[in-house]
Amino acid sequence: MAVLQGPVQAAIWQALNHYAYRDAVSPAERLYAEVHSEEALFLLATCSYRSGKAYKTYRLLKGHSCTTPQCKCLLAKCCVDLSKLAEGDQILSGGVFHKQKSHDDIIVPEFGDSARFPLPSSGHVYCKTDRLTKGSECDQKSLRWNPFLWCPFESWCEIGGKSQILTKHFDSPL
Secondary structure (H helix, E strand, C coil), X not given: CCCCHHHHHHHHHHHHHCCCHHHHHHHHHHHHHHHCCHHHHHHHHHHHHHCCCHXXXXXXXXXXCCCCHHHHHHHHHHHHHCCCXXXXXXXXXXXXXXXXXXXXXXXXXXXXXXXXXXXXXXXXXXXXXXXXXXXXXXXXXXXXXXXXXXXXXXXXXXXXXXXXXXXXXXXXXX
């Protein structure tokens, strides 16, 4: 008997939006077992991640073929959270699923206007691996997309960014 996908997804998102993470996990597991799509995988992984289970989320996504930007972004976030920096870097740069490309070539085309969110993860990886200039570039690009993001701004300031330079970049996205 197949699950009615739309109403189940709505119930899961409602539980997530109301901080009832444990109530979201069980129907997400059932939905993924029935539907087995990347959309259902992402929803299950989101439930797991928001429940504070980064390693479980990592294993779930790593064990399946993740081709959507959403799944790859969440997998990279788990890698960063788990200090698997090289793997997170590979995922964001396309090394795991595509030929190795630069971050400029992959992140914006791959993630579109959602690039403002994986860019800080990439910047974090760069900073932790002593590539501060590249980290600064990722933070600045993220802030050009959305100047209200705190984490890339804080990171950028910590590595020596000057807020006067940043303000002149707000006029145009990447």
